[in-house]
Amino acid sequence: MEKVLMKGNEAIAEAAINARCLHFFGYPITPQTEIAAYMSRRLPKLGGVYLQAESEIASINMVLGAAAAGARIMTSSSSPGISLMSEGISYIAGCDLPCVIVNIQRGGPGLGGIQPSQADYFQATRSSGHGDFHSIVLAPNSVQEMADLTGVAFDLADKYRMPAMILGDGILGQMMEPVTLDGIGEPVTYDKPWATTGTRGAREHNIINSLILKPEGLEQSNFKRFERYAIIKREEQLHEEYLTDDADIIIAAYGAASRVSKNAIKMVRERGIKAGLIRPITLWPFPAEAFAKFADRVKGFISVEMSMGQLIDDVKLSTGQKRPVTLCARTGGMVHTPEEIAKKIMAADKGEWQ
């Protein structure tokens, strides 16, 4: 398995091509532009379509159209661009269409800044658009995972006919690490009998639509969708545990913050403090069971996040507030140092949980 050196953004793009995604619609924005740039170089040579749309709103509606026609399809953006897409994401969910949306987060709110952030956690896991719906949200923490989870995202999106989001950040998008794409293997493909591929006079029309005229019908379609969500919550939770076996203090962190947290854990363990990490890999469905099983045996939890207290809500919900849960936050494009996380752990170890 030969390794190549890739940026996280490139790894996502190449992994998408490996997953037979040959069409891409998007609009440039730092720090995710390399995804579009990579696709613009590669897709035309593969007989696919790369199109830079006039805006994120146009991009996401092109994604809806391509998904309706049964194509594996992806778009990518960064925080403000994802906000623009939110109406279209809701329509895609309402139409039960699969697609992959990449958000390489930057500092907000508003135009904010171009440096890394995790402040779109609520947007991704709670409300990436209006109405009752969810997107599957995957949070890689290395360039290799940017590639691997892109394949998973396409698989899950097709399997459950819904949007799947890769939630990265500017660090993961821009940093370079060795990657191997050999291990990803052949993509799983799904029959799409619902796709609008032309009837050829041989079958009834397939209709893709999110408008349901009667409220009784709309309610039923939402109920059905939530039955699927229940299966996903039961079967698709992914997480990683690091040094949790003997841990007194558990850090909750995903993405780049989890990498910095691991360094902090190594530092405090040298001083004899037993800290460990639970890293959610799926943010929705949240790996609630992984956290719940520690709620009775640890002193407490620290949510290390590049946002002002978003992940922490899911940690509290899944641990029933049986133990203190405290926040270690940076925001606006600033990133934790391992030292400041270590300080927070050492304070917690002394019983200071504010």
Add this chain to the structure above:
Amino acid sequence: MFDKRITIFAGHYGSGKTNLAVNCAVALRGSFPNKRVILADMDIVNPYFKSADEATYLAGKNIDVIAPVFANTNLDAPALPGELFSIFHDQSSLAVIDLGGDDRGAYALGRFAELLINHAIYDMLLVVNYYRPLTRTPQSVCGIKTEIEVAAGVTFTGVVNNSNIGVATTAQDVLNSMEYIKRVTEQCDLPLVFTSIKKDLEHFLPELNTFGINVTETGEKYGIV
């Protein structure tokens, strides 16, 4: 190795230009203790990892860093400082130019093409990394070379083999790139100027013309190792 007054590093994005430029400036400082050494960060395409990140380290070595006006801010505005002209006015200085990646990064040099060609002695080095996925064939490297030359209005004078997969690179990884580099130099019709390699691997490859460098992983800037 660096025997011209101006050394320009250009190539595919992510090929390692910034790291080479920083190492080159430090090497020049060592060889010419009494000269002004300038590191000009002309990368106005990628606002994340830049020579300007190393400004404090370089200042400590008495190397002048000329960086884009909004480097290390939240403003993604591609503006170059007028100070860049001092490279050409101060004929006794030694300058290293770190260009942005691909043709898009090379456009920034176009403004200075006439000054370079008519009033300066320079090397423009094509940085190549065999382990970057979009430059794995000599044809793809030659394609990017031509695009950069058209954008910059300046032609390359040599190739640098910077084949690596980060700090995990082995001497064998470098050796495995040599056949490819030979074909790159033939197809691009440029000489191989040197092979850059982590300092601690240099002694494994005495037969190669190597430039020993310190390697910084991109994640280190953010406490990720």
